[in-house]
Amino acid sequence: MRVYAMLQKIVLVLAMVQVSVYANEADSTLSGYYMTHIGDSGRQSIVEFFSKNGKFYAYGFANVDGSGPKKDSKNPDPKLRERYDKGAVFVYGLKSDGKGGFSGGEVYNYDDGKTYHLKITKDSSGKLTLRASIDKLGMMGQTLTWTPLTQAQIAQYESQKPDPKVVEDSYQALPQAFK
Template identity: 30%
Template sequence: MKKLLFTCCAILMSVALFAQGSDPVLGKWQNSSAEGRIEIFKKGDKYYGKLYWIKDATKKDSKNPDEKLRSRNIQGLEILTNFSKKGNSFEGGKIYDPKNGKTYSCQMTLNGDKLEVRGYIGISLIGRTEVFTRIK
C-alpha cells in the first residue's frame, strides 16, 4: 500500500513539474525582419527577453539616452522586461528599442508559434506591433 501511495505521489509531482515547465512563451524567437533573435525567460513570476543574436554582432547601443551606455553591444541586451502573464497575453512590461534608444510600454500575445509584440506610448492604440516567430 505504501509503495502504491508513493508511486501515485511521484506521478502527480512529475505531472505538476512538467506543467510548470511547459510555458509556451519561453524560448527563442526571431523578429519579422530576421535581423534579431530574442530569448524569453522567466525570473520569479515575471517574463523577460534578451537579444541573444543580431545580424551585426558588433553594433553598439549608440542611440541610448544614457551616454555611459552607448558603448555597450546591442547583442546581449535585455530588451523585454517585467511582463506578467494573463492567459495567452503578457502585460505590464516594457520594450527597449535599440534602433532609437527609446523604451515603450509593451504587451505580448501568444498565438501558436507567433508572438505579437506591441510597443506603445500611453494607450495600446498608439503603437506598433511586430510579429515574432518561434525558432525551432
C-alpha cells in the same frame, strides 16, 4: 454496470481537465527562442525569453544576417552608449494573464533609443504579436510579429549565446519596478 459507466465518465472528465491545464500552462509562458521582425535598421535578431520572479524578460544574442553586435549609440543615457546589444535585456517586466497574453512590461528599441509599453499575445502556433506603444493602453504604437524558432534554427544560433553572466548583469541593471 452503472458504476463502471460512471467511472468511465470520471476518467474522461479528468483527462479533459488535465489537457486543459496543460494547454493553459503552454499559453502562460514566453520562455524560448524567437526570430524578431526586421527592424528599422534592416536587421532581424534572435532573442531568448526567460522567466524570473514570475515575470518575463528577453535579450538578443544573434543577427540573422550574421552581422555582429552593435553599440547602443542612441541610448539617452550617455554612459550606456558604449554597451553592445548582444546579451542586454531589452524586454522586461511582462506578466502572464494565463490565457496567452502578457502585459505590464516594456521594450527598449535600440534603433531609436526609446522605451515603449509592451503587450504580447501568443497564438496556438507559438507566434508572438507584440504591441509596443507610447501609451499604456496601446492606442498609439506599432504591432509586430515574432516567430518561434524550430530546433534546427536554435541549433544554428546557440553557439552565439552570450555568457550567462552578461545577461544576469543586464537584468540586475534594470529598474527595480521591473524585477
